[in-house]
Amino acid sequence: MDQDIEPIVIAVTGLNAIDSPGPGVAVIRALRDGLPKNIRIIGLAYETLEPGIYLHDVVDKTYQIPYPSAGSDALLARLKYIHQQEKINVIIPNFDAELHNFIKVSPALKALGIQTFLPTQQQLDARDKINLFQFTAMHGLMAPMDKIIYSADELYGCAEIMGYPLVVKGKFYDAIIANTFEQAQKAFFKLTAKWGFPIIVQQFIAGTEINIAVLGDGKGNATSIIPMRKLYITDKGKAWAGITLEDESLINIATTFVKATKWKGGCELEIMRTADGRAFFMEINPRFPAWIYLTAGAGQNQPAALVKMAMGEAIQPYTDYAVGKMFIRYAWDHITDVTEFQQISGLGEL
Amino acid sequence: MRLKKNIATSESGFIFHPGTGDSFSANPIGADILLQLKEGVAPSDIKKTILDKYDVTANMVEKDWDDFSAQLREANLLEL
Known part of the structure; x- marks a missing residue:
């Protein structure tokens, strides 16, 4: 009992x-x-x-x-x-x-x-958005071109290289798409006021947003991988509804990431998939995402598996999950x- | 014209692409065509069934078939 x-x-x-x-x-x-x-x-x-x-x-x-x-x-x-x-x-x-x-x-x-x-401090630092482009390139993965800046004047140089629109991102959170220099400058000041320096300016990638919830065992094995497409996105860019996907290429990307980093714990890979099928890493969040309950709904309960692994239990990597399983968030x-x-x-x- | 293997369809005309998460709705004739395609019925046989079942000319069936195929291709639901 x-x-x-x-x-x-x-x-x-x-x-x-x-x-x-x-x-x-x-x-x-x-x-x-x-x-x-x-x-x-x-x-x-x-x-x-x-x-x-x-x-x-x-x-x-x-x-x-x-x-x-x-x-x-x-x-x-x-x-x-x-x-x-x-x-x-x-x-x-x-x-x-x-x-x-x-x-x-x-x-x-x-x-x-x-x-x-938890991941190590080195793992945490390596996937930081400040290091993302270099990190993904090192492991044969793709991320949008980016530049770390400390002054609004540097936006001119970014625009010359990346063109508009470009994405202005805060050190910890928030991203603003800017179509003109004025918009980029406004975003720069808004984000520095909120999150401090530096600011990350990123090439804009058009495509479909896909998120992958991943649980790594710390030895290079992915215990669980669940890809999800956002179906409804709030004005803060958060998924209010999503659906699990069947796509071997997404599983392969996540497997490569875990193998390369020996990631320990939960994380969320934010991917932008272009119309021609290329997958760009937009961010790697070093913890479970807010939609993590969907992994339980889809048959791979990542938080429960993490607790068991933390307590020393050996968990065999999951292989199957329910495709087309949806979450719809609600306010109560x-x-x-x-x-x-x-x-x-x-x-x-x- | 062949539907991708993993495409899910229902009798009500709901279509789900598990690779992209996209979903679509087809009208009753479209739903019927999709179910037959899933069962591996040849397009020529499906067209013949439509001609037998509905009051429609062969030209109109061909035209609508081409239009429907284009929509399926656009939605990334067909094998290349």
């Missing part, structure tokens, strides 16, 4: 299930589908209004954690406290910006008995009481 077994305690970040959602809630749904019923989910939240905090059938208990800018020592201190309360078995971080700290503290966590399944007004908001705001726990 599940109830007789000590629960697996899994801590998850990214509970911001908003219009540009973090993956946490989707990760948890997949865990609850794919693992024994008595798992205990600990939410790790930065903001007090992250919806997952208040979804008590999704998250059993939530603790606030310090922002990534507070550094790894502050994170470790907080995680030690939470571990004393909860006896965490596995942590799954789900934000790009927090990964550096989690990777840094992972040896200390391991010493406490907390498992992670959850009603809660101010006392709950007060508790997470005042005590940092709920």
Whole structure:
């Protein structure tokens, strides 16, 4: 009986299930589908209004954690406290910006008995959008031509080489398509104000957006690969609906990536496929995507497999998945009481 | 004219391309043609069935067939 077994305690970040959602809630749904019923989910939240905090059938208990800018020592201190309360078995971080700290503290966590399944700092840096063109070229893959710039004047040179439209991208998030110098300049200032320097200017590639959710075992094997085409894209560029695809070339691209990098953990490959069938890497996100629950729906539950691998279980790579499996995201007004908001705001726990 | 092997069709005329995620709808005659193509019926036999079944001239069938083929090709649903 599940109830007789000590629960697996899994801590998850990214509970911001908003219009540009973090993956946490989707990760948890997949865990609850794919693992024994008595798992205990600990939410790790930065903001007090992250919806997952208040979804008590999704998250059993939530603790606030310090922002990534507070550094790894502050994170470790907080995680030690939470571990004393909860006896965490596995942590799954789900934000790009927090990964550096989690990777840094992972040896200390391991010493406490907390498992992670994360890429190395070198792997994280190699796939950074700042290094993407060089990284893909090194592994026989394709990415749009790009240039890293620190001054708006450099946009002239970019336009001469790449022409318009071109894509102006922030250091961490956001991308703006610019059709003129004025638009590019405006995008440059907007993105530097939000994310700081540098700015990445990228050649515009027209095509179909395809995302691939990948789970690597850290030894060069892809445990799971699920390609998905976005069917409905929000004004923030997020998939609001998508469908799994059958395409051997996409599986091959992901396999090449994992083999080349020995990627450990979940990641999302953002691909633009042109009309003539070429696949360009637009970005490599070093964590599960917000649509990760589709992998469970398609028959390859990546979050559940990650937890098992983190706990030392050998998982055979998946081979089959359901093609034509769709997700359609929805917004849902959850009603809660101010006392709950007060508790997470005042005590940092709920 | 041969449909790609992995193309999914239904009796209602829904067409799904699993490689691209594209989906299309065909009218009842189009759905019937697609189902027959999936079963490997030769185009000449399908055209003959249409001529027998509907009040239509051979010229009109040829014209509509060419038009339908062009749409299928455009949608990347046919073997090259």
